[in-house]
Amino acid sequence: xxxxxxxxxxxxxxxxxxxxxxxxxxxxxxxxxxxxxxxxxxxxxxxxxxxxxxxxxxxxxxxxxxxxxxxxxxxxxxxxxxxxxxxxxxxxxxxxxxxxxxxxxxxxxxxxxxxxxxxxxxxxxxxxxxxxxxxxxxxxxxxxxxxxxxxxxxxxxxxxxxxxxxxxxxxxxxxxxxxxxxxxxxxxxxxxx
Numbered sequence: 001x002x003x004x005x006x007x008x009x010x011x012x013x014x015x016x017x018x019x020x021x022x023x024x025x026x027x028x029x030x031x032x033x034x035x036x037x038x039x040x041x042x043x044x045x046x047x048x049x050x051x052x053x054x055x056x057x058x059x060x061x062x063x064x065x066x067x068x069x070x071x072x073x074x075x076x077x078x079x080x081x082x083x084x085x086x087x088x089x090x091x092x093x094x095x096x097x098x099x100x101x102x103x104x105x106x107x108x109x110x111x112x113x114x115x116x117x118x119x120x121x122x123x124x125x126x127x128x129x130x131x132x133x134x135x136x137x138x139x140x141x142x143x144x145x146x147x148x149x150x151x152x153x154x155x156x157x158x159x160x161x162x163x164x165x166x167x168x169x170x171x172x173x174x175x176x177x178x179x180x181x182x183x184x185x186x187x188x189x190x191x192x193x
Contacts, residue, residue, distance in 0.1 A: 010077045012077065014073060020055065020057075031054065033047060038078070038079065041137050041138030045057065091133075096138070099123070099124050099177055100176055105170065113155055116153055120147070124178050129146060134151075
């Protein structure tokens with residue numbers, strides 16, 4: 001379980017088959033083998049730590065639902081360690097179970113912040129509500145606009161500078177995870193019929 005508050009931007013060292021190695025000073029020094037780590041929103045297990053690098057396995061299921069298969073050397077990723085009992089939850093409850101990917105439609109500077117618009121995948125459209133939660137590449141954000149085919153979030157300067165968002169451009173592919181509570185409610189209502 002995560003909170004969607006990025007601790008560090010990591011740099012991909014290599015992606016070989018199902019093995020992904022990431023350079024990261026903070027995460028490598030403060031983690032242990034077998035711990036969960038959020039890599040741009042995907043919950044993965046640390047399999048090796050060496051110097052300022054750690055490795056994770058990325059299986060076909062994860063590759064089919066995320067943008068991790070398109071990573072190459074020097075790609076940047078958002079990193080967050082899993083929550084421990086008693087930790088502050090600064091964002092919202094994020095499982096690290098990516099629902100799907102989508103594309104950035106546009107990025108517009110808005111005074112001191114940025115408005116980022118995304119295509120809205122049909123399969124998650126019922127879970128998106130204005131002022132509701134969304135995790136984008138593992139970052140806890142609030143939906144500020146929800147239209148038929150697109151949705152939008154606002155990014156404050158701190159988040160822009162301390163996540164991979166500053167590298168986004170129109171057409172960038174991102175990972176999405178919707179609020180799990182909405183999924184449980186929908187499932188419960190479906191079973192009650």
